[in-house]
Amino acid sequence: MSPYLMREFLTDIQSELVTEARDLDTEALGRRMNVVGGPTEMAFPKNVGLLFFNEQPEQFFPATQIDVVYFPDGAGGDRFEEKIFKGPLGRITRDALDYINRNYLKEAVVKHPTRPEAERFWNFPLAAVEEAVVNAIYHRSYEIREPIEIRIDGEYLMVLSFPGPDRSIRLTDLQAGKAVSRRYRNRRIGEFLKELDLTEGRSTGVPKILRVMKTNGSPKPEFETDDERSYFLIKLPIQVGFAFNNKAEEQVTEQVTEQVKRLMLALVEQPLSTKALLSELNIKHRPTFLQNYLQPALQQNLIEMTEPDSPRSPTQKYQLSIKGKRLLDRKS
Numbered sequence: 001m002s003p004y005l006m007r008e009f010l011t012d013i014q015s016e017l018v019t020e021a022r023d024l025d026t027e028a029l030g031r032r033m034n035v036v037g038g039p040t041e042m043a044f045p046k047n048v049g050l051l052f053f054n055e056q057p058e059q060f061f062p063a064t065q066i067d068v069v070y071f072p073d074g075a076g077g078d079r080f081e082e083k084i085f086k087g088p089l090g091r092i093t094r095d096a097l098d099y100i101n102r103n104y105l106k107e108a109v110v111k112h113p114t115r116p117e118a119e120r121f122w123n124f125p126l127a128a129v130e131e132a133v134v135n136a137i138y139h140r141s142y143e144i145r146e147p148i149e150i151r152i153d154g155e156y157l158m159v160l161s162f163p164g165p166d167r168s169i170r171l172t173d174l175q176a177g178k179a180v181s182r183r184y185r186n187r188r189i190g191e192f193l194k195e196l197d198l199t200e201g202r203s204t205g206v207p208k209i210l211r212v213m214k215t216n217g218s219p220k221p222e223f224e225t226d227d228e229r230s231y232f233l234i235k236l237p238i239q240v241g242f243a244f245n246n247k248a249e250e251q252v253t254e255q256v257t258e259q260v261k262r263l264m265l266a267l268v269e270q271p272l273s274t275k276a277l278l279s280e281l282n283i284k285h286r287p288t289f290l291q292n293y294l295q296p297a298l299q300q301n302l303i304e305m306t307e308p309d310s311p312r313s314p315t316q317k318y319q320l321s322i323k324g325k326r327l328l329d330r331k332s
Contacts, residue, residue: 001036001045001053003029005088009052012090013195048188051089051142058086061142066096066133070104071153072326081322084147089189090196093137096150101126102301103322104152108242123242124157125216131205132221132234134198136161138190138205139232157236164229174206174223209234217241256302256327263293264302264324271306271319294318302327 003026010018010033021029027043030036035049051057051064058064066085073079083099085092105126110119136148140161149160165174166185193199209221213236222235256264266272266280274286274294283289297303302324306317320328 001026001030001049002055005053005055006030006033006035009090009192009196046188047142048192051189052192053088055087057088063145063147064089064142065147066092066137066150067147068096068100068150069152070322071151074155075151075153089137090192090198093134093193093198094196097126097130097133100129100150100152100157102304104157105129106242108239110241121217121239121241123238124152124236125212125218128209128212128216128218128221128236129157130198131209131212132157132159132236134193135159135205135234136232138193138199139165139185141185155238157238159234159236160231162231164225164232167229171223171225175220209236256300257292257296259292260297260300260302263297264320264328267303267318267320267324268328271317273315273317277318297324 006026006029007018007021010021017032021032024032027036030043030045030049030053033049035046035053036043037046038044045054047061050060054060064086068083068085070081071077071079072081083096085096085099087095104124106123108121108123110121133148133150136159140148141163144162146162149158151158151160190199199205206223213219213221216239218239219237221237222233224233224235225231262281263277266277272280274289277294278284278286278289281289281293283293294303297318298305300323301321303318304321305311306319307313307315310316
């Protein structure tokens with residue numbers, strides 16, 4: 001297990017153990033966090049410790065990963081975009097949710113002539129997506145060699161995990177938001193996810209999904225499993241008033257300025273730094289570049305930083321986002 005990951009976790013949750021952790025070796029720190037067991041002469045990492053505090057938990061639990069698959073032409077189309085997240089459970093959960101939020105969640109604003117306030121809604125509300133993904137992380141079996149799969153198309157965002165819910169939970173109760181689990185699979189994983197503010201536990205995830213979808217004006221989510229409870233599928237239908245079609249994409253394209261288009265075309269081949277972009281676009285006035293080219297492209301999520309966690313890094317470069325690539329493909 002990585003002491004760096006363990007100390008990073010303690011810092012994230014603002015634990016009082018942070019200061020003391022600097023002076024503890026990996027075994028001692030692991031015992032304090034209850035992720036190391038066994039006698040001193042034969043200490044061993046517990047499964048939850050390997051899942052959260054090892055850089056490659058898939059070595060021990062194959063298929064510990066999250067696959068995000070997007071079908072721009074619908075589930076029956078030939079094209080798809082895929083991103084695979086591997087690593088410590090806490091990190092890949094956050095990274096996958098951030099990736100989905102940046103690339104696939106969109107807000108629509110509808111103005112009504114009869115009232116001053118506009119109506120705002122999302123194709124898929126983030127809070128519902130978070131609960132569905134964290135539910136899969138929490139309740140999947142890490143002995144089954146199948147990844148968590150998140151599929152997105154023009155009708156649904158679906159989260160598939162294995163196996164299904166405990167047999168004590170009736171699907172009708174689940175659909176009504178009244179299901180209460182009598183047994184918790186992966187209780188220790190749930191405790192760590194709760195520490196990271198990724199879940200509340202206590203069977204509150206499904207009721208929250210139902211509540212958030214209703215508030216967003218979305219159709220009811222669908223929950224699916226089989227008689228053997230071999231899998232669990234959460235289907236979040238797209239908000240019916242959301243224009244998730246080619247026209248919407250074309251409207252976005254029309255709003256892109258010529259300056260932003262030039263910037264995007266400059267990034268087709270490879271990521272470039274600010275200095276390289278100034279040279280490529282033959283722009284000498286840096287403030288003009290920032291105001292008319294770089295900032296609008298970032299605000300519209302058409303480009304992204306190669307080092308988003310260090311915006312001022314001297315090695316920072318910019319590259320086309322999935323959204324930007326999709327718009328260029330459509331134009332070509």
